[in-house]
C-alpha cells in the first residue's frame with residue numbers, strides 16, 4: 127500500500143467515526159448493508175474508469191453506457207431472451223464499444239476526451255430513442271430468481287454487488303500492480319514514446335484499457351439495471367462518469383496518466399459513499415449533496431499535495447543534518 | 454547593460470545546495486569576469502548543472518552568496534539573472550514545440566509594431582536569421598520546432614542565448630549532441646564573445662574543447678571545489694586526474710575483432726526522411742561499426758526504421774538470413790536487436806518512474822512468469838546495473854528525474870544492456886557522460902563485441918568514432934558515401950565523406 131493510500135484510509139475511518147458518533151444508525155446492519163451495496167455498484171465502474179485514466183486517457187461515456195446497456199438488458203429479458211444470453215450480449219456490446227473508442231483514439235488519433243464525450247451523447251440519445259423517451263421495465267409480476275439472487279441477493283447479509291466489487295478489485299489490483307501488462311499501462315500513460323522504444327505495443331495496450339473499461343462498465347450496467355429493475359434512460363446513470371473520475375482522482379490517479387493505485391480508487395469509492403450517507407443521516411438538505419462531495423474531494427487533493435511537500439521538507443532537513451552544519 | 458562598456462564581475466562564494474537525499478554543492482566558490490572563458494568540469498553528478506542553475510536563478514542555494522557587480526545576493530531570481538545579463542543554455546532541452554524557430558528564439562522579447570503592438574514577424578525573422586547563420590544552422594527562422602533533431606534543438610537553444618545581449622553566457626554541455634563542424638563553429642562563437650567582453654562559462658565532458666577555448670578551468674568533485682587550472686596548466690591528463698581523483702590511463706582500448714558471420718543485412722532500405730536514397734549495409738557478429746556523418750545525415754533515421762519505430766518505405770532487413778517484419782519494435786526485439794535512443798528524456802526514460810522500473814521496462818517479459826512480475830529479479834537487475842555502470846544514485850527506488858544528466862544516460866544504457874541483445878544500435882551512447890564513465894562504456898562495448906555481439910555506434914564525437922570502431926560507415930544526406938576500415942580511419946577521411 128502506498129503512503130498516499132494510508133492517508134486516504136485515515137480519512138475514510140475518521141469520516142466514518144464522526145458520522146457514527148453523530149448518528150449511531152450509521153453502524154446499523156441495515157445501513158451498512160445498503161452502503162456496501164452502493165459501494166459495490168459504484169465501485170465497479172470506478173475501477174473501470176481507473177484503467178483508462180492510468181493511460182492518460184479519460185472515459186466520459188460511462189453513465190450513458192450504463193443507461194443504454196441497462197435498457198437493452200431489461201428489454202431483452204422482458205422479451206423472453208434467457209438472461210445468460212442477454213448478459214453475454216451486453217458484455218459483448220461493452221467490448222465492442224471499448225474497441226471502437228480504442229480504435230478511434232489510437233488509429234485515428236482523436237483525443238480521448240472528444241471521442242468519449244461524443245459517446246456520452248450518442249449512447250444516451252440512442253437509449254432514449256429506443257424507449258421512445260419512456261422507461262424500460264419488466265412486466266408486472268415477472269421474476270427471475272437465479273439472476274436476482276446472483277446480482278441483487280445477499281449471502282450472510284453481504285450484498286453480492288459488494289462481493290463482485292471485491293472480486294474485481296482484487297483482480298484489478300493484481301493486474302495493475304503485479305503484472306507486465308499493468309506496468310505497460312503505467313508506462314504508456316507516463317511517456318508513450320519511451321514506451322514504444324521499450325518495445326511496448328502502445329496501441330494494443332491503450333485499446334485494451336478501453337475494452338477493459340467498457341466491459342467492466344457493462345457488468346456494472348447489469349447490476350444497476352437489476353437494482354433499479356426499470357431503466358429510465360433520461361436519468362439512469364447520469365454523471366456516473368464524473369463520480370468514477372472523482373473516485374480515481376481521490377485515490378491518487380493523475381489525469382496526466384501513469385500514476386495511481388487500485389487500493390486508492392477503492393478507498394475513494396468508499397469515501398464518496400460515506401459522504402452520501404453522511405448527507406442522508408445528518409439531515410443535510412440533499413440539494414447540498416454535490417457541494418459536500420466537491421468540497422471533500424478538493425480538501426483531499428489539497429491535503430495530499432501538502433503532505434507531499436511536508437515529506438520533501440523532512441527529507442531535505444535530514445540530509446542537511448547529515449552534513450552536520452545547519453545554515 | 455552592454456558587455457563591452459560594462460563587463461560583468463561575478464563571484465559565487467561558499468555556495469551550498471542540498472537536495473532531499475543528496476548534497477549537490479558544498480561550499481563551492483567560483484569567479485568570472487567579462488572577456489573570460491571559464492571551463493567547468495567534473496564527473497557526472499559533481500554538481501555542475503546545479504551550480505549553473507544557482508547562477509541562472511532557477512535554484513536557490515541553501516547557503517553562500519552570489520556577488521554580482523559588487524552586490525551580494527543570497528539567491529537570484531530568474532528575473533534578476535536576466536537583469537544582470539546572464540543567458541543560459543540548459544543541459545536538458547525544453548523548446549516550445551508549438552512555436553516556430555523565431556517564436557522560440559525571441560520568446561518573451563517579441564518585436565512589436567504599430568499602435569496596437571502587433572507582433573512584427575518580418576523584423577523578428579530578420580533578427581533571428583543572422584544568429585542562425587552564425588551558428589551554421591541548417592534550419593530557417595520559419596521552420597516548426599516539432600520536427601527538429603536533437604542537435605538542431607541544441608543550436609536553437611544556443612541561438613536563444615545569443616539573441617539577448619548577454620554579459621555572461623552559460624553553456625551547459627552545449628556540444629553533447631553536435632558534430633565536429635557545428636562544435637567548431639560554436640567554439641568560434643565563444644571566442645568572438647570573449648573578444649566582445651562577454652564572460653562565458655562552459656561545461657563539457659569533451660575535454661579537447663576546453664583545451665581549445667578556456668582561459669581557466671574550475672574543477673568540481675563530489676560537490677566541492679577540486680582546484681583551478683590556469684591557461685598554461687590546462688591539459689587533458691591533468692584535468693582528468695583532478696576530476697576523477699585518479700588517472701584514467703587509456704580511454705580507448707582497441708582490440709581488433711574477428712568479424713564473424715554476417716548477422717544483419719540491410720538491403721535498399723528507404724526511410725521517410727530520405728525516400729530517394731536506399732541504404733545497403735551489412736553488419737557482422739563481433740564487430741563495432743561506427744556510423745559517422747553530420748547532423749541530419751540520416752543515421753538516426755536508419756536506426757529508427759530498423760528498430761520498427763518509423764515506417765519503412767522500401768527495402769528489406771535480414772537478421773541471420775531471416776526477414777525482419779517491418780514496423781514492429783516487438784519483432785525487432787524478438788530478433789535480438791536493441792536500440793539505445795539518442796533523446797534520453799523523450800525516448801529513453803520514464804522520468805517519474807523509479808530507476809529500477811526504468812531499467813527493467815523492456816526486459817519485463819524475461820522477469821515474469823505468466824505475466825506476473827518477479828520483483829526480486831527486477832531489483833537484482835537494477836542493483837547489478839548500478840555496479841556495472843557505476844550509476845550514482847541515492848536509491849534505486851528513487852525517480853530517475855533526480856539523477857544528474859550523465860547518470861540518467863547510464864540508466865538508459867543499463868536498460869538496453871539488460872536485454873542481452875545480439876545486435877545493439879547505440880545512438881550517441883556517451884552523450885553527456887564523463888571521461889571515467891566513457892572509458893567504462895567503451896570497455897563494455899569491447900567486451901560485448903568479444904562475445905560476438907554486433908554493434909552499431911552512431912556518434913558525433915569524431916575521437917570516439919575513430920577510437921572505438923572496427924569499421925566506419927559515413928553517411929551524407931541519407932546515403933552511405935563510403936566505408937572505411939581500420940587503416941583508412943582518419944578525421945580527414947571521415948569529414949571528406951561526410952560532406953560529399
Ligand SMILES: Nc1ncnc2c1ncn2[C@@H]1O[C@H](COP(=O)(O)OP(=O)(O)OP(=O)(O)O)[C@@H](O)[C@H]1O
Nearest residue numbers: 472477497498499500501502503855856857858859
Ligand atoms: N531535483 C533533484 N532532486 C534530488 N537530487 C538532485 C536533483 N537534481 C540533482 N540532484 C543531485 O545533485 C547532484 C548534482 O547534480 P548535477 O545535475 O548538478 O550534476 P552535474 O555535475 O551537472 O552532472 P552531469 O555531468 O551528469 O550533468 C547529483 O547527485 C544529483 O543526483
Ligand SMILES: [Mg+2]
Nearest residue numbers: 501502544858
Ligand atoms: Mg549536468
